[in-house]
């Protein structure tokens with residue numbers, strides 16, 4: 004088997020560096036009398052959601068950000084959840100909050116997310132914040148797209164004028180990332196692919212940068228990748244051993260110039276961007 008030649012895109016290391024910067028910014032805010040505070044609302048007892056929340060909580064502890072977890076039972080009504088959101092919107096000690104998705108049925112996720120005050124939308128996924136991104140005046144940027152951009156910049160991968168293929172048009176990753184990378188000043192030429200795209204492999208093969216946000220194991224294989232391209236796996240699934248694996252086949256490393264590791268790299272960056280957004284929001288109160 005040919006040896007890997009690609010440089011690994013190490014999101015974990017970059018996230019650790021970002022957490023140190025966030026800790027400094029949070030300490031500076033505390034000196035100015037503001038304790039940055041994040042609240043995470045979790046409904047029900049999904050093990051994966053609990054694990055994500057635990058990691059976010061650990062990152063808050065490491066960076067000196069106050070974190071409260073509001074745990075609600077799976078039977079919580081829509082009205083009760085909207086009341087909790089309204090209370091958090093009103094609470095001046097809470098700088099930002101998020102509702103961990105997915106919500107148990109029959110709760111209406113769209114209605115809940117729309118009820119969050121856009122100024123406290125630390126996830127950047129409220130329609131007002133997505134609209135600002137679309138309008139070219141981004142404010143609070145969605146965390147995973149911001150993490151992907153940070154990873155590309157950290158590795159000094161040229162973006163302006165380059166062909167970028169994004170697989171997946173979901174509202175958390177693919178669609179906002181397409182808006183972010185095509186902003187004036189970032190200037191990528193973006194193609195947004197999805198499950199109904201024709202010629203997906205050929206389009207990916209023309210790309211200088213490939214970001215897969217589909218959640219399909221091995222979706223991007225080495226035959227689809229232009230030699231030297233940067234390939235980022237955001238989509239995650241569980242393999243037979245229950246481990247998290249990205250959309251990028253291992254053999255891609257034989258042709259790509261840069262590639263994320265098999266077991267992911269972007270999750271830690273997503274969490275770092277959440278805290279970066281929180282500290283930026285808290286700074287407005289200082």
Ligand code: NAD
Pocket residue numbers: 147170171172173174175176177196197198199203216217218219222237238239240267269270271273
């Ligand atoms: P989503 O379900 O909203 O969107 C998935 C998209 O992928 C859809 O547009 C669908 O058309 C496309 N797709 C699925 N299979 C495809 C295929 N075989 N070919 C082409 N397109 C295909 O998901 P989302 O919320 O946008 O998240 C995308 C993925 O990223 C998920 O796997 C999610 O778990 C992961 N994710 C990772 C992080 C992280 O921090 N690493 C953060 C958020 C989401």
